[in-house]
Amino acid sequence: xxxxxxxxxxxxxxxxxxxxxxxxxxxxxxxxxxxxxxxxxxxxxxxxxxxxxxxxxxxxxxxxxxxxxxxxxxxxxxxxxxxxxxxxxxxxxxxxxxxxxxxxxxxxxxxxxxxxxxxxxxxxxxxxxxxxxxxxxxxxxxxxxxxxxxxxxxxxxxxxxxxxxxxxxxxxxxxxxxxxxxxxxxxxxxxxxxxxxxxxxxxxxxxxxxxxxxxxxxxxxxxxxxxxxxxxxxxxxxxxxxxxxxxxxxxxxxxxxxxxxxxxxxxxxxxxxxxxxxxxxxxxxxxxxxxxxxxxxxxxxxxxxxxxxxxxxxxxxxxxxxxxxxxxxxxxxxxxxxxxxxxxxxxxxxxxxxxxxxxxxxxxxxxxxxxxxxxxxxxxxxxxxxxxxxxxxxxxxxxxxxxxxxxxxxxxxxxxx
RNA sequence: GCGAUCAUAGCUCAGUUGGUUAGAGCGCCGGUUUGUGGUACCGGAGGUCACGGGUUCGAACCCCGUUGGUCGCCCCA
Numbered sequence: 346x347x348x349x350x351x352x353x354x355x356x357x358x359x360x361x362x363x364x365x366x367x368x369x370x371x372x373x374x375x376x377x378x379x380x381x382x383x384x385x386x387x388x389x390x391x392x393x394x395x396x397x398x399x400x401x402x403x404x405x406x407x408x409x410x411x412x413x414x415x416x417x418x419x420x421x422x423x424x425x426x427x428x429x430x431x432x433x434x435x436x437x438x439x440x441x442x443x444x445x446x447x448x449x450x451x452x453x454x455x456x457x458x459x460x461x462x463x464x465x466x467x468x469x470x471x472x473x474x475x476x477x478x479x480x481x482x483x484x485x486x487x488x489x490x491x492x493x494x495x496x497x498x499x500x501x502x503x504x505x506x507x508x509x510x511x512x513x514x515x516x517x518x519x520x521x522x523x524x525x526x527x528x529x530x531x532x533x534x535x536x537x538x539x540x541x542x543x544x545x546x547x548x549x550x551x552x553x554x555x556x557x558x559x560x561x562x563x564x565x566x567x568x569x570x571x572x573x574x575x576x577x578x579x580x581x582x583x584x585x586x587x588x589x590x591x592x593x594x595x596x597x598x599x600x601x602x603x604x605x606x607x608x609x610x611x612x613x614x615x616x617x618x619x620x621x622x623x624x625x626x627x628x629x630x631x632x633x634x635x636x637x638x639x640x641x642x643x644x645x646x647x648x649x650x651x652x653x654x655x656x657x658x659x660x661x662x663x664x665x666x667x668x669x670x671x672x673x674x675x676x677x678x679x680x681x682x683x684x685x686x687x688x689x690x691x692x693x694x695x696x697x698x699x700x701x702x703x704x705x706x707x708x709x710x711x712x713x714x715x716x717x718x719x720x721x722x723x724x725x726x727x728x729x730x731x732x733x734x735x736x737x738x739x740x741x742x743x744x745x746x747x748x749x750x751x752x753x754x755x756x757x758x759x760x761x762x
Numbered sequence: 763g764c765g766a767u768c769a770u771a772g773c774u775c776a777g778u779u780g781g782u783u784a785g786a787g788c789g790c791c792g793g794u795u796u797g798u799g800g801u802a803c804c805g806g807a808g809g810u811c812a813c814g815g816g817u818u819c820g821a822a823c824c825c826c827g828u829u830g831g832u833c834g835c836c837c838c839a
Contacts, residue, residue, distance in 0.1 A: 660839035
């Protein structure tokens with residue numbers, strides 16, 4: 346019997362008005378830029394078999410162990426709403442024989458789902474733009490991908506965000522570094538924060554970017570990845586950085602930048618607002634606006650042949666916050682029926698104007714005397730007002746824009762014949 | 763998963779130490795005024811004070827719980 350309106354699901358958003366304009370601006374700019382770099386558009390399913398994410402992200406990661414929206418379908422199969430793009434794209438690469446297109450550059454965007462506590466810049470259904478290069482093991486692919494990200498941010502008008510870059514080395518380098526970190530931190534385990542003591546077992550790399558003051562004294566002297574890099578890994582990173590310099594992409598080395606997901610190798614990066622900047626303030630405690638890296642190990646975890654790949658993703662909501670308010674555009678023409686006798690002529694007129702490609706609002710209802718005022722208030726570039734005069738419906742034009750005014754006068758003249 | 767804080771009209775917010783029919787501005791609808799125009803005035807609609815309990819003669823106000831928002835932690839885009 347309750348007539349109560351159901352509430353929206355926690356952490357979802359109904360985006361409207363200036364916010365929706367900013368969101369659309371981000372997506373449109375991304376679509377334009379990815380064409381410049383010749384990334385091909387792909388559309389991906391919103392859900393996959395649970396194992397697609399469990400196997401590629403790693404069972405122990407937070408995303409898989411406690412943040413996925415998983416459910417059994419009517420056939421009893423466990424499915425999951427995608428918490429990220431990369432795993433699904435990798436699955437599609439393997440199941441559709443896209444190896445034949447390698448190196449394959451693809452881009453997509455859409456909703457992702459993560460069961461997390463919502464806060465500023467963080468939602469349970471959120472949206473990302475995403476770019477991947479699959480089947481390209483050379484550092485030039487990393488450079489191109491990062492150059493695209495950098496250009497995208499500039500075209501969005503975001504200038505106070507900088508590329509933070511690191512390398513995790515190849516599989517051997519990464520393992521050796523990890524072992525050294527565990528040795529180093531285990532020696533001072535009692536003095537670390539509770540969180541970092543836990544991370545020591547689960548994900549020791551994460552201790553490096555701890556914000557806890559108890560951990561900070563030990564971070565500076567912690568083993569550095571550079572000491573463990575193989576010759577190949579060093580050369581790879583050097584090729585990436587020199588390529589970025591040649592491309593004119595500004596970057597800073599971030600030795601403590603790591604990735605949470607298991608499949609990353611070599612290049613890891615995040616675009617982060619500069620300290621004290623307007624963008625940093627706009628984002629609150631969420632610092633990363635675009636992040637990614639190289640994931641040469643992923644295809645194997647999904648049962649495919651070893652396939653090198655790089656990619657990044659960026660939160661559309663976060664980018665939209667940095668883009669700021671974007672006003673909804675005003676109509677070219679507001680059509681007014683100043684009395685009910687001119688109604689049908691006004692309806693016909695708006696169809697004619699829209700067919701000519703002019704955006705058009707109509708004011709046909711409510712108090713006839715107030716319709717013109719509403720049209721004025723709407724901020725339309727021009728007003729075309731119809732009124733019954735001496736038994737004939739006639740239109741009057743009011744326009745700030747002279748050319749548009751003349752066009753409307755001609756239109757009115759032709760249609761009144 | 764943990765912590766802090768908030769929830770009154772469509773929106774932004776008042777509402778005194780608990781005390782009659784819960785208010786304003788904006789917006790919306792109607793009327794009058796103006797009359798190539800965004801004005802002014804008058805009127806109207808719209809609220810089980812987030813929801814559920816409790817204390818009290820009496821609760822928007824005090825207590826408990828739930829839901830949701832916001833901001834941190836964890837983690838991440």
